[in-house]
Amino acid sequence: MVNFEYLVPTKILFGKGTENEAGRLIKEFGGHKALIHWGGDYVRTTGLLDRVHKGLKDAGITYVDLDGVVPNPRLSLVKKGVELCKQEDVDFILAIGGGSAIDSSKAIAYGLANDFDLEDLFLGKVSTDKIAKIGAISTLAGTGSETSNSAVIDIDTMGPKTLKRSYNHECARPLFAIMNPELTYSLPAYQTAAPGADIMMHTMERYFTTERDVELTDEIAEGLLRTVKTMVPEALAHPTSYTARANLLLAGAKSHDGLTGLGRVGDFACHAIEHEIGAMFDVAHGAGLTAIWSSWAKYVIHVDPERFAQFAVNVWGVQNDFHDPMATGLRGIEAWDQWCHSIGMPTNLHELGVNPTDEQIQEMAEGAVEARGGDHAGNFMKLHVEDIVNILKNAR
Known part of the structure; x- marks a missing residue:
């Protein structure tokens, strides 16, 4: 820690x-x-x-x-x-x-x-x-x-x-x-779902870390993720549910005040990439994040498949294959994609409604690294320009 x-x-x-x-x-x-x-x-x-x-x-x-x-x-x-x-x-x-x-x-x-x-x-x-x-x-x-x-x-x-x-x-x-x-009762469905996904991502950007011995922070983060996973569909089905709206409002505040990242270094590569997508195509931030997360996850899972397996089991209820954490982790990524689709969120750039050219992908990848002030974005895996190009191409 x-x-x-x-x-x-x-x-x-x-x-x-x-x-x-x-x-x-x-x-x-x-x-x-x-x-x-x-x-x-x-x-x-x-x-x-x-x-x-x-x-x-x-x-x-x-x-x-x-x-x-x-x-x-x-x-x-x-x-x-x-x-x-x-x-x-x-x-x-x-x-x-x-x-x-x-x-x-x-x-x-x-x-x-x-x-x-x-x-x-x-x-x-x-x-x-x-x-x-x-x-x-x-x-x-x-x-x-x-x-x-x-x-x-x-x-x-x-x-x-x-x-x-x-x-x-x-x-x-x-x-x-x-x-x-x-x-928040009168929010359109899209403005409930996209920010709800953003709450998840603010915690997931901190959750995916190579730092060990952060059990309490893990428990806080996983509990928040499970709550939001349940409450976004509830708010979509029942827009005036005070319970759903209250839990989401509080989760939004706590997901980005630092609580879910205590004792570890966050990643935020997906935010860096989405900022470039948002600037170029003017898309909703939460939807831009969901459009690239699973491509990012599949690209970096080899760094620590056990971490993704923990996410799959503790957040999404995936059955743990103790002999194959990679397989468990990939099922967690699939569960994330299914949840996003269930609330109307995209899981790739085509579903987001954008079709960047190779030149635009190169520009976005360079911008994501430049915005971080160094030669890479992210910490779970340090992503250089060519890595981000691959992630964006995989997300098309």
């Missing part, structure tokens, strides 16, 4: 009606004027925005609104948000939504607190530990951005080519996260 530091300072307010407490929490954390940031009609049409406005007014918090966030949030909107915050003397950013709205809000908060080009931050040319105050109201269970240290942004401000890049720092964990499962 490797040394680790684990601190999640985000205050979670969980349950029915908690969105009405946003103003009180902003005031508690020293905010005076907030930027309320979101995307889509849901926030307005359901009355959620009105309730948030009232809560801020009752707490004596003034505010300005900025909508327009889209999946795979754009840096161009972030920059507009930074300028609006400066013009309006905003000192607190309140995100309403899923990972896109929260990540866009984090990027705005970085821009408000620092004097550099945000492109340079997400391209790794500068770093910072300064960020404006942030809070989040979650309306989607999946990305875990409401408790994570990560922000992922599409850089669309540098010409025709869009780059999808992340910046991770502990300062980016929101001060509070408001999580009312009822706010």
Whole structure:
């Protein structure tokens, strides 16, 4: 078990009606004027925005609104948000939504607190530990951005080519996260399934490790995976199931705050590859991940077939062939594919609806490695450009 530091300072307010407490929490954390940031009609049409406005007014918090966030949030909107915050003397950013709205809000908060080009931050040319105050109201269970240290942004401000890049720092964990499962009831099936798969992947990226002696972390991770495996189909079948929605919302937060990776080094090669797919083809993040995971898994299983066998048995209930861990592990990968199909998620690029050329695959492979700042992506198996090319070709 490797040394680790684990601190999640985000205050979670969980349950029915908690969105009405946003103003009180902003005031508690020293905010005076907030930027309320979101995307889509849901926030307005359901009355959620009105309730948030009232809560801020009752707490004596003034505010300005900025909508327009889209999946795979754009840096161009972030920059507009930074300028609006400066013009309006905003000192607190309140995100309403899923990972896109929260990540866009984090990027705005970085821009408000620092004097550099945000492109340079997400391209790794500068770093910072300064960020404006942030809070989040979650309306989607999946990305875990409401408790994570990560922000992922599409850089669309540098010409025709869009780059999808992340910046991770502990300062980016929101001060509070408001999580009312009822706010997720009206999500379309696709927006339940794709983020549900993302929850699984956030844990699986940490689970597949060559680090030994992490039994407690394994138990936490496997329990979370089994829960999400059950609750995504339940939420799809019964969209207003409070039990399913509550478990998914909490699992999303815990899957990406570091808990399921304590004591080991995560992999995140699939995230690096998906970021390139998402930037090039503008696909849903969770669906992009499911489209490549089994190809990645089959490519790297030889590194530690026993690890994949454990995943197959403890998460998917596969019968263990003690004499052939490779065979057991491959049945676990097959079980994953079957689960993805059962919730409407793709397991290859064709099912995702994209058909990259060899030239595009080469470009994505090079981008995945470049984004990691070295000569490879991943840790379970260090993947070089040619490895990622093979994985992407196998996923077509």
